[in-house]
Amino acid sequence: MKKLGTALVLVLLMLLAASVTYASNIYVTNDTSDVINVYITDNENDADLCVYVVNYESDARDKDEIWYFVNNESDAKAKIHFVNDQNDADLMIYYVHNENDAGWKTSNQYRGRL
Numbered sequence: 001m002k003k004l005g006t007a008l009v010l011v012l013l014m015l016l017a018a019s020v021t022y023a024s025n026i027y028v029t030n031d032t033s034d035v036i037n038v039y040i041t042d043n044e045n046d047a048d049l050c051v052y053v054v055n056y057e058s059d060a061r062d063k064d065e066i067w068y069f070v071n072n073e074s075d076a077k078a079k080i081h082f083v084n085d086q087n088d089a090d091l092m093i094y095y096v097h098n099e100n101d102a103g104w105k106t107s108n109q110y111r112g113r114l
Contacts, residue, residue: 007048023069026069026080027080028081028082029080030081037083038090040082040094041092047094048091048092050096051065052066052092053067053095055068056068056089058108064098064113090109
């Protein structure tokens with residue numbers, strides 16, 4: 001019975017640890033290796049993803065389209081590099097002002113991975 005209690009505590013701790021890392025924690029870097037190259041478009045129709053940025057980590061609710069920018073790479077789920085040419089981009093985003101307007105507009109290899 002004691003082993004069952006210990007196992008249950010370990011499972012609960014793992015679930016708690018997993019819930020602390022939000023999927024949309026984004027780290028911006030100038031390093032170009034092992035990153036998602038992102039281009040910011042001025043035209044919503046050109047975007048793969050419409051992004052809503054939040055000010056608090058707790059508001060990043062495990063969704064690709066809700067981004068919270070972190071200062072430390074170790075806190076991030078995704079590491080991105082902004083590019084100046086859309087031809088260099090892996091992902092084209094458009095910033096929206098309303099959370100309800102955020103979401104995927106196209107299918108993309110990074111869907112579910114941000």
